[in-house]
Amino acid sequence: MPADLTLPDTGDLRADLRQVLRATVADPRLSATTRAITIETLADEELGAQVRDRLLRPQLNAVRARLEAACEAGQVRPDVALDQVVELLFGPRWLLRNGPLTDDYADGIGDLTVAAITPART
Template identity: 50%
Template sequence: MRHRTTPDAGRRSEASRHAILTAAFELAGEVGYAKLSVEGIAARAGVGKQTIYRWWPSKGAVLLDAFLHLSEGDSGESDGGGGMALPDTGDLEADLKLVLRATVDEFADPRYDRPLRALTIEIMHDPALAAHYAERLDGPMKEAKKTRLRAAQEAGQLPAGLDLDVAVDLIWGPLLSRWLRRSGPLTHAYADAVVETALRGLYAR
């Protein structure tokens, strides 16, 4: 007697989740955040909108998870820490330049630019999404950055009493500011200059 095999619900759910996140990311780039809707995401992903609401409370939460999903898939940098671990070759300046150049490349990538701007704006207006972003992405990224700077402190490359939170803002803040305000060209040369200028100031202590 043959036993009927039951569908793999877990595999189906994972396939649906992947389709939803991919659809959200693609649509945010195509139509912009204002026109992005749960209905549109569901239609693109081939699922019912109730499936999306079962896993996410809003389209902003879907888009945030889409960025996390893409970052994990690429195993790359995402706003300065997608892999949640910065390179440590022992050369702090070279490592920071590598990371900031990767951030510049991501900001310049048309796949990321429009969706990331949309997500940034939504985070500014949605406290719940902001808290989710801080927990899932911003907090872990900042800790990865501080871990790399702390290793430089232990190696005597940075002052022992340095405020690492302030140091992170000094190093990564200028790129984010220039990208958000479109206040000037965002290039590898600019990233290198930011690292050199920030480190000169930090060493001076």
């Protein structure tokens, strides 16, 4: 995984997040692999650090950078904790597996996130 990834920035945060989130659910075979790796990382601290630093960190940093750009463009409230937003986008269902990972799920997560972090309209 390249250390420096860049996400698309079309100026539409919702569309950009939708593209990224849909890519994470595109191949159901990856879901099983990801869960298996996650289980192993819980038991092996060294493997956990390698997975986090080599596989996850570049992707998560790219999402955070896109959120930072959205914040600078006034699309995200300045008081939003961007690291927490990244965790919310990619954590719960992928780990808990409490439902299918579909485009509808990905779109819903993106839509809810954008609604929660964008400035209120006056």
